[in-house]
Amino acid sequence: MSDTKTIRVISPVEPITGHALVKVTRMQQITEVQYSQHRNFFPTIQRLKHNRYVVLSTGELKVFARNDNRAQNLASLRASLKRLRRLINNNFSGAADELFITLTYAEDVSDPKQISKDFDGFIKRLRRRFTTFDYIKIAEPQGRLKSGRAVWHYHLLLKGVAYITPDDLAKTWRHGYVKVKALQDVDDIGRYLTSYMANIPLEELRHTDGFEGNPPIVDKNVAGQKKAFVKRGRLQYYPSGMNFYSSSRGIKAPTSNYMSYNEIKQTGHLGKLTSASEVVIESPGFSNKVITEEYNARRH
Numbered sequence: 219m220s221d222t223k224t225i226r227v228i229s230p231v232e233p234i235t236g237h238a239l240v241k242v243t244r245m246q247q248i249t250e251v252q253y254s255q256h257r258n259f260f261p262t263i264q265r266l267k268h269n270r271y272v273v274l275s276t277g278e279l280k281v282f283a284r285n286d287n288r289a290q291n292l293a294s295l296r297a298s299l300k301r302l303r304r305l306i307n308n309n310f311s312g313a314a315d316e317l318f319i320t321l322t323y324a325e326d327v328s329d330p331k332q333i334s335k336d337f338d339g340f341i342k343r344l345r346r347r348f349t350t351f352d353y354i355k356i357a358e359p360q361g362r363l364k365s366g367r368a369v370w371h372y373h374l375l376l377k378g379v380a381y382i383t384p385d386d387l388a389k390t391w392r393h394g395y396v397k398v399k400a401l402q403d404v405d406d407i408g409r410y411l412t413s414y415m416a417n418i419p420l421e422e423l424r425h426t427d428g429f430e431g432n433p434p435i436v437d438k439n440v441a442g443q444k445k446a447f448v449k450r451g452r453l454q455y456y457p458s459g460m461n462f463y464s465s466s467r468g469i470k471a472p473t474s475n476y477m478s479y480n481e482i483k484q485t486g487h488l489g490k491l492t493s494a495s496e497v498v499i500e501s502p503g504f505s506n507k508v509i510t511e512e513y514n515a516r517r518h
Contacts, residue, residue: 224499224500224501225497225498225499225500226497226498226500227495227496227497228496228497228498228507229496231494231495231496231509232496232509234251234253234479234509234511235479236478236479236480236483237478237479237480238253238478238479239253239257239476239477239478239479240252240253240476240477240478240479240482241253241254241474241475241476242474242475242476242477242482243304243472243473243474244472245304245307245308245408245472246307246308246311247307247311247405247489247514247515247516248307248406248408248512248513248514248515249482249488249489249512249513249515250304250510250511250512250513251479251482251510251511251512251513252508252509252510252511253479253508253509253510254506254507254508255506255507255508256504256506266279295450295453295456295462296450296453298462298463299412299416299450299453302354302356302408302412302463303408303409303411303412304408304471304472305354305408305463305465305469305471305472306354306375306407306408306411306412307406307407307408307409307472308470308471308472309352309354309375309377309465309469309470310354310375310377310401310407310408311407312401312402312403312404312405312407313377313402314402315377315378315379315380316375316376316377316400316401317374317375317376317377317379317398317399317400317401318373318374318375318398318399318400318401318411319373319374319375319376319387319396319397319398319399320371320372320373320374320396320397320398321337321340321371321372321373321374321391321393321394321396322371322394322395322396322397323369323370323371323393323394323395324393324394324395325394326369327369327370327393328367328368328369328370329370330357330370330457330460333357333370333371333372334357336393337355337372339392340390340391340392341353343390343392344390347382347390348378348379348382350378351376351377351378351379351466352376352377352378352465352466352467352468352469353374353375353376353377353465353466353469354374354375354463354464354465354466354469355372355373355374355375355463355464355465356372356373356374356375356411356415356462356463357370357371357372357460357462357463358370358371358372358373358415358452358462359452359455359456360455368455368456373411373415375407375411384396384397384398405514405516405517406492406514413449415452416449416450416451416452416453417436417447417448417449417450417451417452418447418448418451418452419445419446419447419448435447435448435449436449487515488513488515489513489514489515489516489517489518490513490514490517490518491511491512491513492512492513492514492517493510493511493512494509494510494511494512495509495510496508496509496510
């Protein structure tokens with residue numbers, strides 16, 4: 219039997235009924251409310267060593283299948299982006315000591331292991347000057363290729379460093395150029411940054427297969443000129459199974475709890491509804507509908 223899973227995006231989005239049980243995830247000013255037609259509160263598998271797992275209901279031992287399907291890998295990366303967005307919003311809100319830093323190379327580097335080693339050295343040197351800071355690092359492939367491989371750089375969300383100049387950061391980095399941006403004017407940092415990192419100019423896209431239907435293309439104003447971008451198009455450059463982001467110990471994942479939709483609406487302080495989506499997930503013998511709403515307390 220095939221275990222193929224399909225995901226269909228539904229529009230317009232169906233409203234969530236008042237009595238429905240929803241999962242609520244609060245991330246500072248951002249609140250995510252999610253309704254799932256079918257819920258599973260208990261784990262169905264337990265991970266073991268050497269890429270194995272046990273099915274808890276039957277006791278069967280199985281091996282995780284290697285994912286070589288590019289479309290499935292893109293779906294996995296989109297899920298990782300969603301987890302990253304939540305992690306960012308739970309820890310960064312635009313405070314004065316929060317910076318968005320891009321670490322680039324003077325010469326192209328196409329080896330992910332090399333940039334990881336270089337970043338570890340950068341953090342060790344930064345810790346000698348600032349002992350108490352936390353960060354989220356994100357590896358990003360650029361559109362141009364070198365010998366058929368993506369060229370890499372890092373994005374870094376840094377908090378707890380009161381003041382440091384771009385020149386000092388570049389001297390600490392040692393490998394090239396540094397760009398620094400403050401985040402005080404961004405009220406949904408997670409969505410802003412993951413969109414920034416995932417979208418790619420249409421002219422730089424290698425493939426258009428692996429997307430559902432036509433690639434979602436949006437026009438943006440860049441330096442006074444309209445430019446076409448493919449949403450999440452940059453994801454095709456990540457190798458299958460790559461963990462493209464990580465964080466320091468002080469970065470905490472958000473927690474969730476369950477309550478009725480009426481209850482969360484009555485608590486107030488949600489702010490403006492900024493996005494809503496509905497998807498239907500289907501596989502042989504199973505179908506589930508998931509509706510997700512996101513609110514921003516800084517918007518009214």
